Amino acid sequence: MPNLESLLDIGLNHYLIVSAALFCIGMAGVLVRRNVLVILMCIELMLNAVNLSFVAFSHYSENINGQVMVFFVMTIAAAEAGVGLALAVTIFKKFKEVNIRFFEQLKG
Amino acid sequence: MSVKLLFSLLFIFPLLGFLFNGVRFKSKNYKLAGGLATAAVFASFMVAVTLVVKLIGMEEGSRQITAHLFSWIHIGDFVANASFLLDPISAVMILIITGVGTLIHLFSIGYMSHDERPSKYFAYLNLFLFNMMLLVLGDNLLILFVGWEGVGLCSYLLIGFWFSDSEKAAAGMKAFITNRIGDAAFLIGLFIIFFQFGSIEFLTINSLLPTTAEVGWFGPMTLACLFLFIGATGKSAQIPLYVWLPDAMAGPTPVSALIHAATMVTAGVYLIVRLSGLYLLAPNVMMLIAIIGGLTAFFAATIAITQNDIKKILAYSTVSQLGYMFLAVGVGAFVPALFHLMTHAFFKALMFLGSGSVIHAMHEEQDIRKMGGLKKYMPITHFTFLLGWLAIIGVPPLAGFFSKDEILWYTYASPQGSKILWILGVVTAAMTAFYMTRLMALTFWGKSRVAKDVHPHESPVSMLIPLVVLGVLSVIGGWIGIPHVISAVLPGHIPNVLEHWLEPVVKNINLGEISVAAEWGGMLLSITAVAFSATLAYLFYGSSKSEMPNKISTALGPIYKLISGKYFIDELYFGKIINPLIDMSKGLWLYIDVNFIDKITYLAADFAAGCGRGVRDLQNGNIQRYAMYMSIGLIIVLSIILLGS
Amino acid sequence: MFLLSLLIFVPVVYGLMLLFVPKSQVKFTALLFSLSTFILSTRLFREFDPSRADLQLVEKFSWVKAFGINYFVGIDGISFWLVLLTTFLMPITILGSWKAVEKNTRAFHANLMFLQSALIGTFLAFDAILFYVFFEASLIPMYFLIGLWGGPRKIYASVKFFIYTMFGSVFMLLAIITMMIMTQTLDGGGGMSASLLDFYKLDIPFIGGTLINSQTLLFFAFCLAFAIKCPMFPVHTWLPDAHVEAPTAGSVLLAGVMLKMGTYGFLRFVLPMFPEATAYWSWLLMLLAVIGIIYGALVAMVQPDIKKLVAYSSVSHMGYVILGLFTLNEFGVTGGLYQMLNHGVSTGALFLLVGMVYERTHNREISKYGGLAKAAPWFTICFMIITLSSIAVPMTNGFIGEFLILLGAFQANSYLAGAAVLGVVLGATYMLWMVKRVFFGSTGELVEKYNSKLEMNWREGAVIAPLIILVFWMGLLPNHFLNWSKASLEHLLQNKNNYTLSYVTESTPSINGKKMIALKDKAVK
Structure with a gap:
């Protein structure tokens, strides 16, 4: 009989596994999806995966720096989402297109 | 008069004649041009006579008049000055040159009277005498x-x-x-x-x-x-x-x-x-x-x-x-x-x-x-x-x-x-x-x-x-x-x-x-x-x-x-030396410059371009590809670190 | 008073200012600017003391401390005339292309100014990295000059020019870095230094007969860079194309000054830094130089295009310079230095003259000319004089240079000198043949078409007059020029194997050059 306690006793590894899973999902999305909006969301997902590991590390190593870093990441993520969405919206307005492949044409 | 001055005068007269006639080379006034040129040479002749008389007056065996006008080239041991030597040999030459020169200038006035460019002609003639005197008087x-x-x-x-x-x-x-x-x-x-x-x-x-x-x-x-x-x-x-x-x-x-x-x-x-x-x-x-x-x-x-x-x-x-x-x-x-x-x-x-x-x-x-x-x-x-x-x-x-x-x-x-x-x-x-x-x-x-x-x-x-x-x-x-x-x-x-x-x-x-x-x-x-x-x-x-x-x-x-046919020497020179030389030069230009050296540089350029073409696909602008490369790279690096440790 | 820095950077400032000058006044302003730079450069006559062989008017500021790179400029007898040649040719070039350039005049003249600055900087830099920066920086304005204002194949020519020279410079950069690393051992393991003065002190191991040893490799790395720049056979093929496509101003500066950067490099870097390798391999460079002399002359002979002919004649003339430098004796090196100036004057003038005709007829094919002497007598006289200078007739500048070089070559290797003398004959052949076909004979189609317009005007007369004066001045009184370089050259040749260069730090702010000299003289007495 496995010790349920030990299963419920959530340690660092659990967080990291979730974080890695989130990161991989996000990365897969960035790599294979064509829709700009989805890609942007996937990027958010990746960033949040990183945030999760930061917080987890911070908690278990009892070092507040990790959590500070999360704020930075969130800020950057917000900025990135802002710029990315703005670009995506502008392009959509102009060309009615959200396919990332289409964006290649912008290189002129 | 000092010897130096005499020597200078000898050269200056024809030089002035050259400059004067050279500047107004378009003039058709053959009398003025010719007269001046002749006078210049005649003046030189008189100076030459003065110098030669001076030379005759000197003691036999040491008949030499030298004049150092200015230092021309002086590099290390090599010294070549603008200095002149009048000795019996150059005395004979200088008299012939200026004497016969004067007569021929005089003759030219009549001869060139119908020409379009008499001034230019006399300018050249004076320049010639100037150079000829340099030749025979140089020390x-x-x-x-x-x-x-x-x-x-x-x-x-x-x-x-x-x-x-x-x-x-x-x-x-x-x-x-x-x-x-x-x-x-x-x-x-x-x-x-x-x-x-x-x-x-x-x-x-x-x-x-x-x-x-x-x-x-x-x-x-x-x-x-x-x-x-x-x-x-x-x-x-x-x-x-x-x-x-x-x-x-x-x-x-x-x-x-x-x-x-x-x-x-x-x-x-x-x-x-x-x-x-x-x-x-x-x-x-x-x-x-x-x-x-x-x-x-x-x-x-x-x-x-x-x-x-x-x-x-x-x-x-x-x-x-x-x-x-x-x-x-x-x-x-x-x-x-x-x-x-x-x-x-x-x-x-x-x-x-x-x-x-x-x-x-x-x-x-x-x-x-x-x-x-x-x-x-x-x-x-x-x-x-x-x-x-x-x-x-x-x-x-x-x-x-x-x-x-x-x-x-x-x-x-x-x-x-x-x-x-x-x-x-x-x-x-x-x-x-x-x-x-x-x-x-x-x-x-x-x-x-x-x-x-x-x-x-x-x-x-x-x-x-x-x-x-x-x-x-x-x-x-x-x-x-x-x-x-x-x-x-x-x-x-x-x-x-x-x-x-x-x-x-x-x-x-x-x-x-x-x-x-x-x-x-x-x-x-x-x-x-x-x-x-x-x-x-x-x-x-x-x-x-x-x-x-x-x-x-x-x-x-x-x-x-x-x-x-003058032994066909001209034909020989042209046929055997000059024309082959020109043909060879054309060959050099076409086959060495244009077709050899340049071709090599083109090859080098093509090689560089080829390399570039080879890696061009890595940068095709597809952002997902880039992300892919990044992830692959990340995975490789991570695996090296993990497996290595 | 920072004279040298002024000389380098004033043109940059001028160039930037020109970008904001009203279009109608650009040419005039540029001319004034370049004249003022020239006048500024004549101050060198007062500040520079020809009796001293050391580095003078030194300015040194730290640039990249970690690697010992400094902003280090100075002048000695070797660079003295090259700087003046640059500033002297610039107003002439601007006046010469008064009518030739109509589009983007602001950018054109700004480019000329930037080019001038880079050229002067190259001649004055005494820090290897600084030298390299200027050496490369000069490519950029020239690239634009050819690429933007050039002839029909301008892109091809400018790219070829750029890549060719860049290729050589890379090796030079490698060599410079290697030498910088070597300097760490100097003075008991101090830091790195990029100063040429420290490079001179290096004792680089040399083994004769093999290629893989540091001195030989460094020697060839530098030689390649400079040989391409000169250009020397067989890496000369960029030159004809660049010249043919370049606008007149570009050709003049390219032939007049830029090619000298190569020969100057030989004199400044190769000879003093790698004495053993130079002595060992001088035969190879002399041989290539002689081949270049004859090859350039032969190929020039059969060119159908006047400008290309002059360009190949440059190959031949620069061959003389290299031959002179690698004779490693007083006659040859002096002659080589003199020939650099001669070539700047006479080939510069030739390009200007060719440009004058081209402006009118827009054609440079020799076979379409003929009888030009009748249509444009004054122009013909000028062209004749420059031709004579180019084929080294005595009493013109060309003769002094060629004679000294041949004399030196004869001392170094009489067989090569014998072959080089052939260049004297061939030089006369290609020039006079061209003169005959262009100026003499019956009237050609272009001369007929433009008959009355071909004579040169006052502006063009003013362009060419100073060059003609210089042709005779340099031919009749070479000492006026050589005396300024004599001490430095003698110092270089006498200390061939352990050349060093020093400079006096002038702690007192420079009062007046002459006064200083006078003071020094007193002190000596």
């Missing part, structure tokens, strides 16, 4: 070389004076380039001398000369002499570089008289006489010079016989006479060489000017077959030309006789001479008499063959004065160098002034035991040969129309063709 080889190239340049400009005619421009170019070949050799000779003696000043070289002659061909002095001689063959139109001189007749006739007969072409002789001490130490080169001189004299004379252009005949005659001078220096007869140079300057300038007078009268006709009987129309020209004719064929007691006879005698008797060369010399003398008599007969005597629309007339006085003066000089010019064997029997013992004058600086080779009888015999023989061939020529071409010349020429067939 070192480099100043001599400056003049040497300078006269070549003026010759180029004057031959191509009527440049609109492509052939004349080509003749000028040919002259310059042929001269350049000689000049290049001259430079090498100069280098050898500098590295041998550490100096290029004549006085220093002479004081450092070793006492024993060199044997073989590869001693430094022999090589120096050889290369300087090659330089001289260019300037003085000897085999194999003589080809430019006949073409040089494209220039105005007074130019032919001044540059291509009296002065510039004798520069080579002057050079060798100037360095006679050095040449005596290189007997092998002396031998070569004698052979080249003798052959040039002979071959040029054969060509002269077959020519019909009055100037061409005179040109080949000049080449032939220059050959005599080289024969003379080759056998060690330096004083006779200089003597012949002087007399030749008189009578050949006279004949060229005479031919100029004829051409002027005939409205630019130069073919002697279309002349004849001009004696009637142009008595003074005829008479002076007659004097020149007598002088050149060597009729005693005219100038040419003494100088030519001296040369022949030295060729016979000198240890450097040979009997074969002597025979060659005598035969050439006979041929000279033949072609010159032919020229006289066809031009001045016999029936007139002048075209109907041409009315020959005597030239104006300004053109006749030089003729008369030169005519007188052709007669009496030889009297300053009467050989001992003749002066011994003459009343009053006229000394050999020239030899005496030159003695401190130039000595002839020692003849050893001489036989007076042989000298008289040789003299009589050559006079007989001359008289015989002159008579023959007169019979052929004189008043009674003779069929002989045609018969002989048809009988000789191919040989005549060869000679009248």
Whole structure:
């Protein structure tokens, strides 16, 4: 009989596994999806995966720096989402297109 | 007046003349241009006379006037100053140059009166005299070389004076380039001398000369002499570089008289006489010079016989006479060489000017077959030309006789001479008499063959004065160098002034035991040969129309063709040297530059471009690809770190 | 008073200012600017003391401390005339292309100014990295000059020019870095230094007969860079294309000054830094130089395009310079230095003259000319004089240079000198043949068409007059010029194997050059 306690006793590894899973999902999305909006969301997902590991590390190593870093990441993520969405919206307005492949044409 | 000032004046007058006429080169005022130019040269002549008088006043044996104007090149041990040396040799030369130069300038005023650009012509002529004086007065080889190239340049400009005619421009170019070949050799000779003696000043070289002659061909002095001689063959139109001189007749006739007969072409002789001490130490080169001189004299004379252009005949005659001078220096007869140079300057300038007078009268006709009987129309020209004719064929007691006879005698008797060369010399003398008599007969005597629309007339006085003066000089010019064997029997013992004058600086080779009888015999023989061939020529071409010349020429067939075609030397040079060189250059350009070196660079460029093309796909702009690369890279790096640890 | 820095940077400022000058006044302003730079440069005559062989008017500021890279400029007798040549040619070039350039005049003249600055900087830099920066920086304005204002194949030519020279410079950069690393051992293990003065002190191991040893490799790395720049056979093929496509101003500066950067590099870097390798391999460079002389002359002879002919004649003339430098004796090196100036003057003038005709007829094919002498006599006179200088007729500048080089070559290797003398003949051949076909003979089709317009005007006369004066001045009184370089050259040759260069730090702010000299003289007495 496995010790349920030990299963419920959530340690660092659990967080990291979730974080890695989130990161991989996000990365897969960035790599294979064509829709700009989805890609942007996937990027958010990746960033949040990183945030999760930061917080987890911070908690278990009892070092507040990790959590500070999360704020930075969130800020950057917000900025990135802002710029990315703005670009995506502008392009959509102009060309009615959200396919990332289409964006290649912008290189002129 | 100080010597320095005199020397400066000598150069400044023609230079000013050049600048004055050069700046207003468009002016057609031939009287002003010519008058000024003549005055400039005459002023130089007077300065030269002053200097020479000064020189005569000095003590015998130390007759030298030097003047240092400014320091020109001074690098390490190499010193070449703009300094000048007047000694007996250059005194003779400078008087000839300015004296004959003045006369020819005077003649040119009339001759160029109808030309479009008289000012330009006189500017060039003055520049030429400036350079010629540099050549003979320079106290070192480099100043001599400056003049040497300078006269070549003026010759180029004057031959191509009527440049609109492509052939004349080509003749000028040919002259310059042929001269350049000689000049290049001259430079090498100069280098050898500098590295041998550490100096290029004549006085220093002479004081450092070793006492024993060199044997073989590869001693430094022999090589120096050889290369300087090659330089001289260019300037003085000897085999194999003589080809430019006949073409040089494209220039105005007074130019032919001044540059291509009296002065510039004798520069080579002057050079060798100037360095006679050095040449005596290189007997092998002396031998070569004698052979080249003798052959040039002979071959040029054969060509002269077959020519019909009055100037061409005179040109080949000049080449032939220059050959005599080289024969003379080759056998060690330096004083006779200089003597012949002087007399030749008189009578050949006279004949060229005479031919100029004829051409002027005939409205630019130069073919002697279309002349004849001009004696009637142009008595003074005829008479002076007659004097020149007598002088050149060597009729005693005219100038040419003494100088030519001296040369022949030295060729016979000198240890450097040979009997074969002597025979060659005598035969050439006979041929000279033949072609010159032919020229006289066809031009001045016999029936007139002048075209109907041409009315020959005597030239104006300004053109006749030089003729008369030169005519007188052709007669009496030889009297300053009467050989001992003749002066011994003459009343009053006229000394050999020239030899005496030159003695401190130039000595002839020692003849050893001489036989007076042989000298008289040789003299009589050559006079007989001359008289015989002159008579023959007169019979052929004189008043009674003779069929002989045609018969002989048809009988000789191919040989005549060869000679009248000037041995096809020009064709040979073009066919075997110049055209192949041009073809080769084109080949070099196309196959090495364009198709080889550039192709290699293209290959290198293509290689770089190919590499770029290979990795171009990595950057196709697809952001997901980039992300992919990044992730792959991340995975690789991570796995290395994890597996490695 | 920072004279040298002023000389380098004033043109940059001028160039920037020109970008804001009204279009109608650009040319005039540029001319004034370049004249003022020239006048500024003539102050060198007062500040520079020709009797000293050391480095003078030194300015040194730290630039990248970690690697010992400094902003280090100075002048000695070797660079003296090259700087003046640059500033002298610039106003002439601007005046010469007065009519030739009509589009983007602001950018054009600004480019010229930047180019001038880079050129002067190259000649004055005494820090290897600084030298490299200027050396490369000069490519950029020239690239634009050819690429924007050039002829029909300008892109091809400019790219070829750029890549060719860049290729060589890379090796030079490698060599410079290697030498910088070597300097760490100097002075008991101090830091790195990029100063040429420290480079001179290096004793680089050399083994004769093999290629793989540091001195030989460094020697060839530098040689390649400079040989391409000169250009030397067989890496000369960029030159004809660049010249043909470049606008007149570009050609003049390219031939007049830029090519000298290569030969200057030989004199400044190769000879003093790698004495053993230079002595060992000088035969190779002399041989290539002689091949270049003859090859350039032969190929020039058959060119159908006047400008290409002049370009190939440059190859031949620069061959003389290299031959002179690698004779390693006083005559040759002096002659080589002199020939650099001569070539700048006479080939610069030739390009200007060719440009004048081209402006009118827009054609440079020799066969379409003929009889130009009749239509444009003054122009012909100028062209003749420059031709004579180019074929080294005595009393012109060309003769002094060529003569000294041949004299030096004869001392070093008489066989090569004998071959090089052929160049004297061939030089006369290609130039005079061209003169004959263009100026003499019957009237050609272009001359007929433009007959009355061909004569040069006053502006063009003013362009060419100073060059003609210089031709005779340099030919008649070479000492006026050589005396300024003599001390430095003698110092270089006498200490061939352990060359060093020093400089006096002038702690007192420079009063007046002459006064200083006078003071020094007093002190000596």
